[in-house]
Amino acid sequence: MLRKFFLTLTLAALTACSAPASPSTNGLLAVVATTSLIGDVARQIGADRVSVNVLLPIGADPHAFEPRPQDVAALTDADLVLVNGLGLEATLQPLLGNARTIVTVSDGITALPFAEEDGGLDPHVWQDPNNVIVWAHNIRDAFAQADPAHADEYASNAEAYIVELTSLDAWIKEQVAQIPEANRKLVTDHEDFGYFTARYGFEQVGAVVPSVSTGSAPSAQELAALEDAIRSSGVKAVFVGSTVSPDLSRRVAEDTGVRLVFLFTDSLSPSGGDAESYLAFMRHNVNAIVEALR
Numbered sequence: 001m002l003r004k005f006f007l008t009l010t011l012a013a014l015t016a017c018s019a020p021a022s023p024s025t026n027g028l029l030a031v032v033a034t035t036s037l038i039g040d041v042a043r044q045i046g047a048d049r050v051s052v053n054v055l056l057p058i059g060a061d062p063h064a065f066e067p068r069p070q071d072v073a074a075l076t077d078a079d080l081v082l083v084n085g086l087g088l089e090a091t092l093q094p095l096l097g098n099a100r101t102i103v104t105v106s107d108g109i110t111a112l113p114f115a116e117e118d119g120g121l122d123p124h125v126w127q128d129p130n131n132v133i134v135w136a137h138n139i140r141d142a143f144a145q146a147d148p149a150h151a152d153e154y155a156s157n158a159e160a161y162i163v164e165l166t167s168l169d170a171w172i173k174e175q176v177a178q179i180p181e182a183n184r185k186l187v188t189d190h191e192d193f194g195y196f197t198a199r200y201g202f203e204q205v206g207a208v209v210p211s212v213s214t215g216s217a218p219s220a221q222e223l224a225a226l227e228d229a230i231r232s233s234g235v236k237a238v239f240v241g242s243t244v245s246p247d248l249s250r251r252v253a254e255d256t257g258v259r260l261v262f263l264f265t266d267s268l269s270p271s272g273g274d275a276e277s278y279l280a281f282m283r284h285n286v287n288a289i290v291e292a293l294r
Helices: 002-015 036-049 069-077 129-146 148-176 194-200 220-233 247-256 278-293
Strands: 029-033 050-054 080-083 102-104 185-190 203-209 237-241 259-263
Touching: 029 036, 029 069, 029 129, 036 050, 036 080, 036 129, 036 148, 036 278, 080 129, 102 129, 129 148, 148 194, 148 278, 185 220, 185 247, 194 203, 203 220, 203 247, 220 247, 237 247, 237 278, 247 259, 259 278
Parallel strands: 029 050, 029 080, 080 102, 185 203, 185 237, 237 259
Antiparallel strands: none
């Protein structure tokens, strides 16, 4: 339902009039991205032709973020608002009504279903660089339509970035090859590595919070079942994201005697950190996973 909502808004906004959006008063295309990951990709493609404002602060959990008053002004003033879709921005849905043009960057990606009983589609598409290539295509096209005078620049920037994403995908495969197949088993804080496991041949043994949302709480029975699965499957580590509390994951790791390993999952790091760009984000995570499991 949410994906259809975003797609309807996107199509309506992009086809409502024939005239492209006007660049902002400083001569730049004013862009709002919901997450730092989308914001980084937008900057790679827009370069110095766009001004990118990211709604969710670094380290914020997109499943639990509550909009601030200043976010309304940012959305109202933006030429384009870039959203992931697939339900990731559920808490932002009322706020997005203030946007002039919404672009769902994940349109065209074959979404994976969740394993949990209530179903739904997994929004964590960025865990596979091939999906971020789709983002790049969608952002390039949106920028070109909003600012056709610089369409060639956006196309050139996107082409160069896609080369880097393709190289990243090949590099990840090389690194994962260092892990024995029997050790390619993931336990994470919530269900956010589905695209990574599908692309690179891992098994998702379980999640501390067996849900798309980090706001859910597992029952004692669910935690006990997960700990049994960790012991019986020979899992070597529990991975926890930087945007969530590690308390439950630490408890599971301690109970089962495995390592607790921190990853970046839904947000980049601050500038100068280990995951200040999407490419660095993926390299950091892959290095941490390989080091823990090989």
